[in-house]
Amino acid sequence: MKIELKDIAKRYRFEWVLRGVHLKLQTGKNYAITGPNGSGKSTLLKILSGHLTPSKGKIHFSFNEKPLPSDQIYQHLSYPAPYIDLIEEFTLLEALQFHQNFKPFLGNQNPKSIIDLLGFKKAQDKPIRYFSSGMKQRLKLALAICSDTNLLLLDEPTATLDRQGVEWYQSLIREFAGNRLVIVASNVEEDFFFCEERVNILDFKK
16 A cells, blocks of 8 residues: 655645645555644544545555555545544444444454454443443454554544553554554554654644
8 A cells, every 4th residue: 555645735714734745655664643732633644534635735545556546545444533433322243243344354353353352242232332432442443453454544542541451552553553554643652652654744834
């Protein structure tokens, strides 16, 4: 997977959130997008995911050295964004089974093994609306990180996790984040401990 951003800019009404974004992102490296709160990190992830259209510039996706239309990027993407909600009427087991119909899990993973990874065996028949915020975030992360996708976008992944949850997230990354393009938007070192490349969003605020 390769993503090339050429002179990308995004404006909300009269305010330019991003300007002059030139980046080349590719599998084999992991990237951390850093910068102050409200500086445009999430906006950049939304553009990369196709949820937002840039006001200016071009974004090119390619997979196996072949162009990938932007309207097909969702097939290759995992993105547990804060604004994307879980279906809270589902039980945990139902949510995992439903997800698997659209995005298969990596390797030999299946709903039962994901429940074991989560440590939620006693909650497998519990509706998600009764989960704590930390449990919901763990589920979002497991669905994204354990899916068989080539592009993984993470936006402040440990924001609602306690210390045990942070350690769980880091172990999940170590086990399942290899051989794909991973981009993390955060100011917390624990979130992007594995990222070799750092991109300061303030470089695109001029």
